[in-house]
Structure formats: C-alpha cells, structure tokens
Amino acid sequence: MTDCVFCKMVNGEIKPDTVYEDERVLAFRDTNPQAPVHVLVIPKRHIATLNDLDESDAELAGALLLGAARVAQQEGIADSGYRTVINCNNEAGQSVYHIHLHLLGGRRMRWPPG
C-alpha cells in the first residue's frame, strides 16, 4: 500500500522510533503517548482492520500479542502490568487503516477502557 503510513515504516521510507522487530511484526513508540510506555505493534503485511483477518492469518494475529508481550518485557512493565488495545473502525477510533495494537503501561490503567 503505497499511501499507507505504516507500510512506509515497514519499507523504511519513514523511520519510526522502533523498539522491536521480527519477520512478522514491527513495534515503535506512539508519537502521541497516553502512558509512560505506549508502543504500537503492527503486522508487516498490510491488513486494514481486524475484520479483514481470515482464518489463515491466525498466526500473524497472534504474533501481534506475542510481540506486545516481548516489548512489555523489554520495557520493564511485564510484571507491573500493561494493556493491549486494538481499535476497529470509526466508533472505536481507528485512525490508520493498517492494523495496529496499542501497548500501554507504566501507570495504573482505568476502567472502562475508553
């Protein structure tokens, strides 16, 4: 997707503040952080929303959660706690139409989650 800002990060056209990367996912700091740790984890392959995942994407979808857990460890918030959030479509506030998981931690999170 030539016009997708997250695809541009994956292909190196835009340089995010990367904290983790493997063959399936890229993780970088949110530019408008809502917690002391606020990292986005995205699949390297362009998938617009959670609705666009199919059964064969299960492992890739899981890689987002595994990537989040790994970054939480790296950032020192795995034991204290962290929240993962994925927004799908307008009412949830999805801004970029390339799936991204928000990892938030380093403070006590409130309920409800927005």
Next chain:
Amino acid sequence: MTDCVFCKMVNGEIKPDTVYEDERVLAFRDTNPQAPVHVLVIPKRHIATLNDLDESDAELAGALLLGAARVAQQEGIADSGYRTVINCNNEAGQSVYHIHLHLLGGRRMRWPPG
C-alpha cells in the same frame, strides 16, 4: 485449573451467556458490561496472562482476535466499530488470571483507553 472460574465455564461447571464457541476459544457476555456489546473471548486452554504465551501459542493467541472479529460480525458492530482489550497483571486491572479479551462496541469509545 480446578479453581479457575473461566476453566469452569469451559468445562461446563458454570454456564456463561455464551455467544460463540469453537475448538480453541469460548466467548460469552461480561456480567458487568461497559458498553452495549461487551463480550469476553477466552482460550479454552488455561493460560494465566499474556506473559505466559510462548511462540508455539501464536495461533491460539490469534484465535482470540479472530474470535472477537467473528463475534463483532454476529453482534452487528463489525462495520460501526469495536475495541479489543487485554489486560495483563495488576496495573492493567487484570481480574481473572486466565487470559481474556474484552470486545466492546455499540457506542463511541473514548481515548485514552483507560
């Protein structure tokens, strides 16, 4: 886990308000809903937190997200939008130590997510 309330739902000892089930996950309504649609999606296998996932669990972890997307479709909120949330450990407010994904929708979600 004989003392885990979610395992008791999986094995039928407690009957939740089930909305979806497949070989890997079970989805049921939260008893303290924070949105018009508020469903929990859990793995049938007991895993305490996101920190306890290992690489071989990628597909099972992805099944939580695929299950959420399927329930969103079923509940008629896939197009309007929905948020998925997983809390890990105390600061995030994890209450039951069996991984559970919160699926919330049917209203506009706020930011930050708690």
